[in-house]
Amino acid sequence: MEILDLLEIVDVSRRFDAFLALDRVSLQIEAGEFFTLLGPSGCGKTTLLRLIAGFDQADGGDILLDGKSIIATPPEYRPLHTIFQNYALFPHMTVAENIAFPLRMAGCAKKEIQSRVGEALENVRLPDKAGKYPDSLSGGQKQRIAIARALVNRPRLLLLDEPLSALDAKLSEQMQLELINLQKDIGITFIYVTHDQSEALALSHRIAVMDHGRIAQVDAPSRLYGYPNSRFVADFIGKCNVLAGHVREQQGDCVTVELDGLGPVHVCRSETNFGVGSRCALTLRPEKIRIGRFSSIPGASDTMTSMSVADTVSPLGDESHFTGYVHDLLYLGDVTVYNVTLSNGILLETLLANSASGRTNFFEVGDRVEVAWSCDAGHLVLD
Amino acid sequence: MFLWLSAALVYCFLYVPLVIVVLFSFNDSRLNAEWVGFTWKWYGKLLHNREMLAAAMNSLVIATVSAGAATLLGTLAGIAMHHYRLRLLPLLVLAPIAMPEILMGVSLLVLFIMVNMTLGLVSVMLAHITFSIGFVALSVQARISSMDPALVEAARDLGASPWRCFREITLPLLMPGILAGGLMAFTLSIDDFVITFFTAGVGSSTLPLQIYSMVKIAVTPEVNAVSTLLMLLTLVVITVASRLSPTLFRAQ
Numbered sequence: 172m173e174i175l176d177l178l179e180i181v182d183v184s185r186r187f188d189a190f191l192a193l194d195r196v197s198l199q200i201e202a203g204e205f206f207t208l209l210g211p212s213g214c215g216k217t218t219l220l221r222l223i224a225g226f227d228q229a230d231g232g233d234i235l236l237d238g239k240s241i242i243a244t245p246p247e248y249r250p251l252h253t254i255f256q257n258y259a260l261f262p263h264m265t266v267a268e269n270i271a272f273p274l275r276m277a278g279c280a281k282k283e284i285q286s287r288v289g290e291a292l293e294n295v296r297l298p299d300k301a302g303k304y305p306d307s308l309s310g311g312q313k314q315r316i317a318i319a320r321a322l323v324n325r326p327r328l329l330l331l332d333e334p335l336s337a338l339d340a341k342l343s344e345q346m347q348l349e350l351i352n353l354q355k356d357i358g359i360t361f362i363y364v365t366h367d368q369s370e371a372l373a374l375s376h377r378i379a380v381m382d383h384g385r386i387a388q389v390d391a392p393s394r395l396y397g398y399p400n401s402r403f404v405a406d407f408i409g410k411c412n413v414l415a416g417h418v419r420e421q422q423g424d425c426v427t428v429e430l431d432g433l434g435p436v437h438v439c440r441s442e443t444n445f446g447v448g449s450r451c452a453l454t455l456r457p458e459k460i461r462i463g464r465f466s467s468i469p470g471a472s473d474t475m476t477s478m479s480v481a482d483t484v485s486p487l488g489d490e491s492h493f494t495g496y497v498h499d500l501l502y503l504g505d506v507t508v509y510n511v512t513l514s515n516g517i518l519l520e521t522l523l524a525n526s527a528s529g530r531t532n533f534f535e536v537g538d539r540v541e542v543a544w545s546c547d548a549g550h551l552v553l554d
Numbered sequence: 555m556f557l558w559l560s561a562a563l564v565y566c567f568l569y570v571p572l573v574i575v576v577l578f579s580f581n582d583s584r585l586n587a588e589w590v591g592f593t594w595k596w597y598g599k600l601l602h603n604r605e606m607l608a609a610a611m612n613s614l615v616i617a618t619v620s621a622g623a624a625t626l627l628g629t630l631a632g633i634a635m636h637h638y639r640l641r642l643l644p645l646l647v648l649a650p651i652a653m654p655e656i657l658m659g660v661s662l663l664v665l666f667i668m669v670n671m672t673l674g675l676v677s678v679m680l681a682h683i684t685f686s687i688g689f690v691a692l693s694v695q696a697r698i699s700s701m702d703p704a705l706v707e708a709a710r711d712l713g714a715s716p717w718r719c720f721r722e723i724t725l726p727l728l729m730p731g732i733l734a735g736g737l738m739a740f741t742l743s744i745d746d747f748v749i750t751f752f753t754a755g756v757g758s759s760t761l762p763l764q765i766y767s768m769v770k771i772a773v774t775p776e777v778n779a780v781s782t783l784l785m786l787l788t789l790v791v792i793t794v795a796s797r798l799s800p801t802l803f804r805a806q
């Protein structure tokens with residue numbers, strides 16, 4: 172059976188005077204999905220969300236819900252609700268009155284309103300706050316009330332605009348888990364906006380990365396992380412080394428890339444077909460690079476060899492090897508980040524887990540080291 | 555030190571006369587010369603002064619009606635000024651605040667004569683409405699611009715039509731600003747002399763006009779008493795208004 176798209180955004184544009192805030196954006200969002208719009212501040216996420224909610228009018232394109240255009244429907248008739256960045260609780264109404272508001276607008280009977288408000292407050296575990304005014308609530312409580320208010324009359328879609336940005340780190344993390352569970356439990360489609368890539372990776376089924384009013388890539392978190400389709404996405408999602416070069420040879424899905432100033436490397440399972448000679452960039456996650464002590468004569472290094480894989484890089488089959496110096500390091504407790512200067516002056520970020528007992532930093536600044544990665548560790552993008 | 559001293563002098567200059575008026579309204583002597591003893595009798599006399607009572611009645615009616623009308627019109631103007639980036643409207647609404655009162659008085663008088671309107675309660679009310687609208691509009695606008703625009707969107711988002719959104723969200727949240735503006739309009743009307751002087755006719759004398767006509771003969775203790783009452787009323791209303799809308803009073 173074909174899965175029906177719940178929400179379809181077709182070639183939507185929005186222009187503010189001369190500034191193109193959304194440039195022919197198209198997206199399909201499925202029923203029951205946790206979908207995230209991710210991008211740097213000012214890339215048009217809020218603008219797109221406001222078009223979906225109906226607060227603003229598109230200059231072109233269409234928005235379809237269940238196959239029917241809603242572009243001319245006023246916001247009060249769209250079966251979707253928004254969680255605003257600052258929650259937008261009505262300050263002159265109590266918590267209970269806030270939650271009752273959408274039910275009252277829908278013309279529910281008094282009795283039903285009362286029981287459903289009570290139920291909603293139970294669901295967010297704040298039943299004792301019914302008579303309180305929003306001003307007396309903490310940030311996390313306001314957020315829960317905003318969610319209760321938005322869900323109380325069962326919308327098809329919930330739009331959330333950076334709902335966690337006003338909370339401190341610890342509370343934000345806890346709310347992330349709550350949001351995941353909530354979405355799973357009620358099965359309502361979430362469209363979530365954030366500029367925080369780790370939040371997006373943790374929460375979403377699929378992510379649309381936006382850049383300057385355009386969609387750069389839409390994919391599942393693991394695909395976005397492992398197979399970015401551009402330098403922008405690679406840079407924006409997680410930490411990434413990006414090495415420029417050009418395609419020298421391609422056999423099947425194995426590509427030989429001539430990296431600028433470093434020489435040839437093999438890239439296998441690249442899922443790319445750029446054509447010989449085209450400019451490209453190798454994207455390489457820090458944790459996929461192995462780092463070891465430099466040994467000009469294999470086997471002649473000291474007793475440490477046997478202690479850890481980190482001490483030397485053992486030459487493997489189809490592996491790329493380079494030498495360099497530790498430029499600086501960042502001890503983070505569980506891991507240490509080593510920035511290694513390669514022969515062409517490029518700084519390569521690598522990561523080493525401090526898992527060996529009693530060992531913290533393996534290398535010092537200025538140490539000569541070897542770095543290596545296997546041929547399927549990196550991913551090629553056009554440059 | 556010098557600054558403190560001069561500030562103290564200025565305040566003395568401002569308030570000592572007021573204090574004297576209040577004191578002598580309780581003085582048991584016809585003359586405003588020396589303190590003889592405490593009495594309420596001047597206040598009692600006021601109650602039997604027909605002209606004074608009629609003037610007080612006029613003042614209250616004019617202030618109530620003109621404040622009511624100015625509140626309604628000023629609220630609409632304030633909302634419009636916020637929603638549409640109009641250039642002319644703010645100018646039209648706010649100009650009467652800045653214009654010299656005597657100019658307003660004369661021009662309104664000319665207008666009323668041109669349209670052949672009999673000077674009386676109605677002409678005074680119209681004049682008072684004209685200069686009060688601006689204060690209400692300012693007060694309402696200050697309140698709107700401090701309101702989170704997301705609240706209105708949230709209400710629409712949760713199913714409210716534009717009208718219900720206005721009634722249930724915008725209006726209640728604007729209420730302190732509207733009330734403050736209305737009270738401001740009320741005191742301005744009660745206290746106004748210049749514009750009223752030009753636009754009042756026979757039988758529409760207000761308290762300030764009445765006081766003026768009495769003072770022309772002599773400053774009697776009765777004048778002191780009615781002035782004290784007027785002062786008290788103004789003080790109470792302004793205090794309430796400033797509680798409701800602190801921004802209105804900062805803006806001025």
Ligand SMILES: Nc1ncnc2c1ncn2[C@@H]1O[C@H](COP(=O)(O)OP(=O)(O)O)[C@@H](O)[C@H]1O
Nearest residue numbers: 187190192210211212213214215216217218219
């Ligand atoms: N009402 C508006 N008038 C003019 N420019 C706007 C308006 N709303 C948004 N913009 C511009 O559009 C761009 C995208 O804004 P927004 O969607 O809020 O970004 P994001 O939510 O991704 O941070 C920004 O550069 C912003 O300045």
Ligand SMILES: [Mg+2]
Nearest residue numbers: 216217218333
């Ligand atoms: Mg935004």
